Amino acid sequence: MSIIEPQESTLYHQLAETLADAIHNGTWLPGSRLPAIRRCAATHQVSINTVLTAYRLLEDRGLIEARPQSGYYVRGVLPSVKAQASHRAKVSSPSSSKLDLIEAVFAAQNHPDYTNISLACPQNSDFFPTAKISRIMASLLRREPNLIGRYALPPGSERLRREIARRARDLGMTLTTDDITLTHGCMEALQLALRVVTKPGDCVGLETPTYFYLFPLLASLGLNVVEIPTDPQHGLSLDALELVLQEKRIQALVAMPTVQNPLGCTMKLEDKKRLAKLVNRYQIPLIEDGLYDELQFCWPLSPAVKAFDSDGWVLHCASFTKTVTPDFHVGWIAAGRFSEDLARLKSVSSLTESRLLSETLGHFLESGGYDHHLRTMRRRYAAQMDEARGLIARHFPQGTRATQPSGGFIFWVELPGEIDCIALFHRLLQEKICLTPGALYTLSDRCNSALRLTCCYPFDERYTWALKRTGALACEMSGIPAGMI
Known part of the structure; x- marks a missing residue:
């Protein structure tokens, strides 16, 4: 393992963010080949080690992939969530079952033994x-x-x-x-x-x-x-x-x-x-x-x-x-x-x-x-959002869609095959994993195959395991294999 000095670390993070921005804004399209490592180093006037480390960081975030004897390529991204057909707004109020489900989710989110991938509040002091x-x-x-x-x-x-x-x-x-x-x-x-x-x-x-x-x-x-x-x-x-x-x-x-x-x-x-x-x-x-x-x-x-x-x-x-x-x-x-x-x-x-x-x-x-704190958190959440989307693309059923948020640490995922995410929620509770089913976010039945995920936790082994396990169970329930990339 190579040792990266503090200045070198700053450079590779800066290069990774520059390339990530280019991928997000469409400069580098899915399937396109990134510049060779030596060429990229010359273009950005950094060392080969800096470029290699930046590419590996982008690979961890799920934005690019290495192909043997070929180089690094932009990965296919999760397709965006589609707008639903318009409907006439009607007056309604939450049912008792909806309110009961909200209480059940809150109880699970507050359980100290559960791995939470849905609570919209950072749970680690290094986020504050x-x-x-x-x-x-x-x-x-x-x-x-x-x-x-x-x-x-x-x-x-x-x-x-x-x-x-x-x-x-x-x-x-x-x-x-x-x-x-x-x-x-x-x-x-x-x-x-x-x-x-x-x-x-x-x-x-x-x-x-x-x-x-x-x-x-x-x-x-x-x-x-x-x-x-x-x-x-x-x-x-x-x-x-x-x-x-x-x-x-x-x-x-x-x-x-x-x-x-x-x-x-x-x-x-x-x-x-x-x-x-x-x-x-x-x-x-x-x-x-x-x-x-x-x-x-x-x-x-x-x-x-x-x-x-x-x-x-x-x-x-x-x-x-x-x-x-x-x-x-x-x-x-x-x-x-x-x-x-x-x-x-x-x-x-x-x-x-x-x-x-x-x-x-x-x-x-x-x-x-x-202001310094906000800049740090924006960069961290943007990077963790990419990493989470990469895990979803690899481990969730083919055809899964997700939003590309403009900020924060929350995003919306829609699963294929009419998966019942309330049933998924209860199945995951048995394994001490808590997510939030999309049915909570509307009084209609339009979001039953959706869920909300958050990226405001350390991306440690526990969190990534919970995300992968959620995808595996969704594949099992839908009968659809994992991975679009």
Whole structure:
């Protein structure tokens, strides 16, 4: 085994990312031969060892393959998930069996003995800036020992709200500290937004598929669901939405225009602008879930829909649970024309967020370490997404399709042969593997052969075994052999 010096390691990672970008954007098509190692070394002015190590890294990620006596070739990629046939949106609510399945999945995700390949939260401290956060908190307590001896009163940490407003400019939003209400994670932000803009019996538009916990949340508030078709590559169908708006069938809309959960797609810029115009024209509140906005793989970041909100009908929700620390559970909402009502509701429901946690997070954002951390995580998640897709291409049934997410660590997989993924979920539980069946993400039966997978875990032997075992069991259940490449 060759020893790679730190500078050499940086070079081979840079070269691997350059070649991976070329593969993803179509410069290198499936089946095409990469430049010979010596030629690539000369072109990029690096050593032969650097090129060879970069090629091996891309091979591990499933992007290329070595052919004896021939060289390295771009592998065939998993085909993209196709858009489903459009359907008329109808009013519905989750069945008791759907809610029971959601509870069963949550219970399995929280079981310490199970290997989880579906929980959308990194489970290892090296995905978070744990050491730096700990130092900042310890320093705060040394300087201000009474910090935890006083109530945290509304509107909460000005430092944190100021930093949130500053960072919002990267997403095209112009906010002040007074525009921002701190919340207990993104879920409380969504709940408060729904409580402010709806009343029991109202209908709320949701993407389909969508984040499954929205179903019990809406049910608990006495709200009905109108599912709106969502394209796996382009996001929410605006034509279908406009028809629903024209017919006055919904009183609010919840959507993830950027890095949508579970599909991973991001709406085009012109579609985001059109969405903002639609909700302002029809005066229907859009609750924009921006949980993964800062984990986009592109730069500059695609703006939030809130950036194009002319009259305050967009309520933008986000949190730091996926990027900094899940345990702090600090989120926020910029509620536009509903800001005062929402701030009052927050005050009477849970007052405000912890002073210590908010100040710690505010100091971390102020220090500049957050940007470096985000760059590292974006690169890591993009690489792990490639590696996972490579494993799926080799071990799942032929004909399996998957989305190509624009950021984050979540992607959507559709299996061939009408495999029942709820049955697959229960079979895997017997082997202490937990995944999330696609049936959870819609109230219809359109996603029964789909599942959501996540890439926010160390790619160790345990994780890769669980992914391979899932593919093997899917092959067994479908009678379709593994591997398209």
